Amino acid sequence: MSLPLEHYLIFSLLLLSLGIFGVLARRNAIGVLIAIELILNAVNLNLVVFSRTVSSTPETGQIFAFFVIALAAAGAAVGLAIVMAIYRSRKSVQMQEFNLMKW
Amino acid sequence: MNVLEFLVNSGLYVMMGLALLAGLGAVTMRNLFHSGLCLAFVLMAIAGLYVSVGAEFLAMVQVLIYVGAVLTLIIYAIMLTARLEAPETAAVNSQVLPILIALILFLGCMLPALIRVRWPVTESALQATVSVTSLGQALMTVYIFPFEVTGVLLFAVLIGAVVVARKDRDA
Numbered sequence: 001m002s003l004p005l006e007h008y009l010i011f012s013l014l015l016l017s018l019g020i021f022g023v024l025a026r027r028n029a030i031g032v033l034i035a036i037e038l039i040l041n042a043v044n045l046n047l048v049v050f051s052r053t054v055s056s057t058p059e060t061g062q063i064f065a066f067f068v069i070a071l072a073a074a075g076a077a078v079g080l081a082i083v084m085a086i087y088r089s090r091k092s093v094q095m096q097e098f099n100l101m102k103w
Numbered sequence: 104m105n106v107l108e109f110l111v112n113s114g115l116y117v118m119m120g121l122a123l124l125a126g127l128g129a130v131t132m133r134n135l136f137h138s139g140l141c142l143a144f145v146l147m148a149i150a151g152l153y154v155s156v157g158a159e160f161l162a163m164v165q166v167l168i169y170v171g172a173v174l175t176l177i178i179y180a181i182m183l184t185a186r187l188e189a190p191e192t193a194a195v196n197s198q199v200l201p202i203l204i205a206l207i208l209f210l211g212c213m214l215p216a217l218i219r220v221r222w223p224v225t226e227s228a229l230q231a232t233v234s235v236t237s238l239g240q241a242l243m244t245v246y247i248f249p250f251e252v253t254g255v256l257l258f259a260v261l262i263g264a265v266v267v268a269r270k271d272r273d274a
Contacts (some may be wrong), residue, residue, distance in 0.1 A: 009217050017206050022130030024202045025195040041149050045256050052156045053224045058231040059241040062161050068169045070253050074260040076173045080180045081268035093184045
């Protein structure tokens, strides 16, 4: 730990905001998935940094981060499969075209 | 503070700044392939930050799984779907202004809170080193149940992704 804790936290807060912006504002569904990866990475960095500074068991944060990485990979796989399935039926990956369930 | 420590710290700040710039590119660039490459830069920079907090094994996992697997998957999906996208469509939707206002309010609440809180940083946690052995032992003893559940989940995802993405021949 060469930098103070707050600097890591501010960095990951800014990265989280960028991810939230991407999730809310992107038109392309794959762009939304990219933004979700940004959010998960910001959270992972927080988990690891907290486990290095304020936790009594230093492994905990890293193990949580492993689980988050595994779940992010699973989410990316299923999300991209859904995007491909929608692309096949709608010929588009733009979010505003995804109105099959709207009436 | 000696010269080496100063160089390492300034390098870390430069890496954080570049990662934020790349993150901005990842969520605003019109060409999705470029934003995928920006995401790759962010992921590598975060792996570097993991090394700087003494989580070398996690940095390796990050490079292997995120940069190696997830990013490849994303770039595959981009290349499979990019054909029909008109390049002149905007990257973001019409709600940008409300989203930006909400995010600025969010940051205005969180940043002062982060800076003002006195985090209970303990000297023992700062001195502790996490070896791969202790990680593996924790994963196999305390966290054995979530570990097994993750295995089942990954199996389900393996089947589910194939089922969702394949062509419906008999439907």
